[in-house]
Ligand SMILES: Nc1ncnc2c1ncn2[C@@H]1O[C@H](COP(=O)(O)OP(=O)(O)OP(=O)(O)O)[C@@H](O)[C@H]1O
């Protein structure tokens with residue numbers, strides 16, 4: 001019973017206090033949204049141009065899709081991943097460590113766990129927003145084949161929560177801001193390369209294909225690709241369940257690590 | 265009415281006792297000063313009061329509530345001005361107040377009204393729409409105090425509110441704090457400025473190395489510990505004990521620092537001065553009213569900002 005209470009307490013910071021922290025971030029976002037979004041869009045479109053129009057010419061159609069069509073949903077997923085990961089690593093670290101904003105907030109009725117959840121929600125918000133905008137651009141380019149793509153934001157919420165949390169875990173641990181380089185090199189980049197964004201995994205050895213199943217981004221890409229081409233089946237539930245379980249399992253970690261870091 | 269009560273309060277950082285079992289009571293409407301040098305444990309004490317640091321031992325109640333059990337409802341009624349400014353640099357001066365009001369759940373129109381009043385009170389109205397980075401250090405400090413008042417707290421905690429400011433900015437902040445005191449707000453103030461403690465503090469505790477050395481009202485503390493007057497005497501070191509010998513009955517204590525002896529005169533400074541004059545050991549001397557610095561010197565054998573004295577003596 002005691003244990004159950006403790007377990008529930010890790011999820012209770014998802015409350016109105018956390019929303020106040022989100023609100024603070026949104027007020028700042030309102031001042032910078034134009035540059036913010038512009039930055040988030042330019043890079044993926046460059047990828048799409050270089051890989052689709054360039055590399056794509058030399059690559060045969062994959063599963064009936066042109067190469068550009070094949071990579072488009074993956075580009076949406078990865079840019080959304082980057083948005084969440086950057087927000088809850090570098091940007092959160094600056095707020096926490098240099099600006100001492102977490103300290104300022106925990107002197108009010110809001111507690112540290114709620115600050116962390118507020119930050120995760122903001123990372124998710126930015127991730128969903130930039131992913132959705134890019135999906136819109138891709139649709140305008142004629143690379144989306146099915147109205148199922150309208151469900152993109154739902155998948156991006158899961159994606160955003162996953163990567164905000166993973167980044168926040170690092171923010172709870174890294175001694176210095178420079179140490180985030182490891183996070184991007186060891187976690188984010190491999191995720192980007194081996195989640196079936198650029199090539200179908202069946203060209204890889206069996207063992208690597210199975211390892212890809214462990215990557216959250218792999219499931220996000222699978223979902224988004226299915227939505228953009230309209231190949232929606234009950235099997236997609238497995239990907240959704242995988243992501244939800246992952247989110248719930250690691251949910252206590254960012255809170256615990258941040259408390260250990262800041263409160264002696 | 266008691267608003268904060270600590271009983272054998274302790275705080276350890278990995279076994280290091282930063283606060284080593286202290287007791288104190290703070291009453292409504294008073295300005296409670298915590299005076300002590302760097303590392304005394306002042307910040308640690310107030311951070312436990314505003315429920316940031318968990319306590320390691322003893323008991324601490326704020327507004328009748330236990331800090332370990334009801335931190336949220338305690339924090340709702342406290343205003344905090346931390347030692348390090350932590351204003352929100354991504355927001356303007358006014359937005360800092362409005363967003364902070366949001367954390368307390370104050371509605372938008374009420375927050376606007378409060379922010380306007382506070383900006384006016386602290387002389388920041390003309391800076392309201394500037395970025396925080398652009399205002400001076402003294403203004404940042406005043407803004408931090410204003411922010412701590414946005415929800416009309418019952419107690420305002422100020423951790424070294426004027427450290428690092430120029431004398432003029434410091435006086436201005438004292439002026440504001442005095443006005444707040446007049447309105448009946450309870451203040452908890454840490455400082456290592458004696459002048460600040462004696463100007464603002466109604467009740468003081470003097471801390472060093474995690475312990476309380478003395479407590480009481482500033483003037484009573486001075487009277488009790490060192491008497492009303494101090495005679496500072498320049499003397500060659502070899503002769504100090506000879507002089508002390510002749511003065512034995514007239515002083516309550518002394519301090520030797522290099523060529524200077526501080527003599528805490530028990531009752532009759534004129535008699536002491538006469539003896540000093542006639543002793544033949546003394547080159548120059550000066551009589552001045554005693555202050556908290558002398559109290560601190562006597563209690564610890566060192567000044568708040570100065571090097572250790574070589575010898576301290578109590579004559580009881
Ligand atoms: N997070 C921490 N980990 C370990 N030791 C700490 C920590 N914070 C403070 N200390 C130690 O505890 C003691 C009391 O520190 P505290 O900051 O409370 O002192 P202070 O009176 O506020 O000093 P100052 O005037 O420098 O602000 C010091 O010896 C300090 O080194």
Ligand SMILES: [Mg+2]
Nearest residue numbers: 306307308347
């Ligand atoms: Mg301090």
